[in-house]
Amino acid sequence: MTNLEEWLKELYDAAEAYLAIHEVDENYWVKKEFPDSERTYNLIFEISLLSFKQIYPLILSFKPYKFTSNENYKKMNNVLLKLINYLFRTIIVKDLSPSHIEGYIYELVSNNINGISYHILEAPLIKKESSLRKEFLSALYKPSFEQNNVFKFIQHRYLYLQQGTDGIKIEKNLELEHIFPQTPSKEWENIKEWKGILDDNDKKRLYIYNLGNVTLITKSKNKTAKNDVWSKKKVAYAKNNKLFTLNLDNTLVEFYDKDEILPIDILERSKKCIEFLDQNKTFSLGDDYSKNIIFNFENNDWEFEDN
Numbered sequence: 609m610t611n612l613e614e615w616l617k618e619l620y621d622a623a624e625a626y627l628a629i630h631e632v633d634e635n636y637w638v639k640k641e642f643p644d645s646e647r648t649y650n651l652i653f654e655i656s657l658l659s660f661k662q663i664y665p666l667i668l669s670f671k672p673y674k675f676t677s678n679e680n681y682k683k684m685n686n687v688l689l690k691l692i693n694y695l696f697r698t699i700i701v702k703d704l705s706p707s708h709i710e711g712y713i714y715e716l717v718s719n720n721i722n723g724i725s726y727h728i729l730e731a732p733l734i735k736k737e738s739s740l741r742k743e744f745l746s747a748l749y750k751p752s753f754e755q756n757n758v759f760k761f762i763q764h765r766y767l768y769l770q771q772g773t774d775g776i777k778i779e780k781n782l783e784l785e786h787i788f789p790q791t792p793s794k795e796w797e798n799i800k801e802w803k804g805i806l807d808d809n810d811k812k813r814l815y816i817y818n819l820g821n822v823t824l825i826t827k828s829k830n831k832t833a834k835n836d837v838w839s840k841k842k843v844a845y846a847k848n849n850k851l852f853t854l855n856l857d858n859t860l861v862e863f864y865d866k867d868e869i870l871p872i873d874i875l876e877r878s879k880k881c882i883e884f885l886d887q888n889k890t891f892s893l894g895d896d897y898s899k900n901i902i903f904n905f906e907n908n909d910w911e912f913e914d915n
Contacts, residue, residue, distance in 0.1 A: 644681035650768065651688040657761045658696065658706045693891045696761065700747045705755055741886070741895040745910045748882055751817060756784045759822045766881055767824065769888050770858060785825040787869060788815050789835035796837055801870045815871055820878030823857055838869040879903050882910075 698709055753759075763784070788802075796802050805811045815821055825833070825845065832844035842864055859877045863869055885891065886901060900913040 642678050642681055644678050644685055647685045648681055648688070650764075651685060651692065654692055654761055654764060655688075657757050657764060658692075658699075659757060690893070693893055697744050697891055697893060699758065700751070700753070701744055703747070703753065705753070706757065741897075742901060742910055742912065744891065745882055745886060745901060748819065748885075749878060749910065751819065754813075754817045759817075759819070760784050760824065762819060762881075762885075763822060763824045765890050766885060767857060769884070769890060781827055782824045783827050783830045785823050785830050785833065786816055787821050787823065787838065787841065788874060790816055791835050793835045793837065799837070799868055799870070801872075805871060815874050818874055818878055819881050820859075820874040820876065823860060838863070839867050 695706075695709060698704065699706060702709075748762075760782075788796075792802075792806060797806060805815060829844050829847065832847065833841045834844075836844070845860075846864075859880050863873065863877075866873070883903075889895070889897065901910050902913045903909075904911045
């Protein structure tokens with residue numbers, strides 16, 4: 609085993625050991641001595657969500673730290689976060705799947721190994737369009753991506769932030785739930801606002817593959833919710849306990865008293881999610897946050913607010 613392979617194994621072991629210990633005993637010394645290891649675990653899980661097959665050589669090319677102090681975790685988390693944000697924004701802005709950005713990863717690996725670009729924000733591959741905040745939000749609002757793992761990644765970040773500094777651990781067996789189903793039941797045809805959309809495949813796709821239409825849910829609840837209308841789905845969501853999804857997602861809580869979810873609700877939820885993510889600098893690459901970004905309803909797009 610090479611030193612790099614040993615380090616990667618140590619990274620996994622440390623994060624997974626923290627998770628196991630944390631679930632058994634919250635007062636265990638690991639939590640006290642290495643609180644940032646939980647963030648490491650979540651970042652590793654995000655890497656697996658996006659299925660970056662070539663990302664591990666890239667991580668190793670950052671001259672990784674040994675985990676002998678909590679400060680080492682913090683440093684590694686900063687590097688991982690910037691790296692993941694860069695790759696994710698490349699996916700969204702360039703309309704690529706995770707598997708199609710391996711060329712970008714290879715170039716980053718080569719640059720780092722050769723000492724050309726140690727800091728991710730200085731990497732020459734970060735093109736102008738993928739580092740502009742407004743363009744990124746616009747691409748996020750008008751997604752053409754249909755990969756469930758991309759949506760699941762966004763939801764992971766979104767729910768993690770909503771729970772405060774302690775965050776949550778999104779288990780791997782959680783499934784992506786489409787509120788407006790990919791194959792709607794006949795009952796959706798009784799809602800006049802959805803009728804015209806159901807008859808138009810292009811329009812239907814715009815709502816199905818929309819950030820405002822997805823959330824994370826347990827497998828059993830997803831099976832119970834089926835392709836039903838909202839009045840039935842919300843009962844399935846709340847059954848037994850509401851940990852996933854309602855208690856974790858403030859935007860869905862707002863829908864709970866509704867008997868129906870309409871197309872406008874999906875779009876409004878998408879705007880709220882994006883606004884929340886932007887305000888929390890969730891996918892930041894050193895963007896300028898001196899100006900607020902608001903949604904212009906006339907142009908159906910995001911724009912900078914006038915001072």
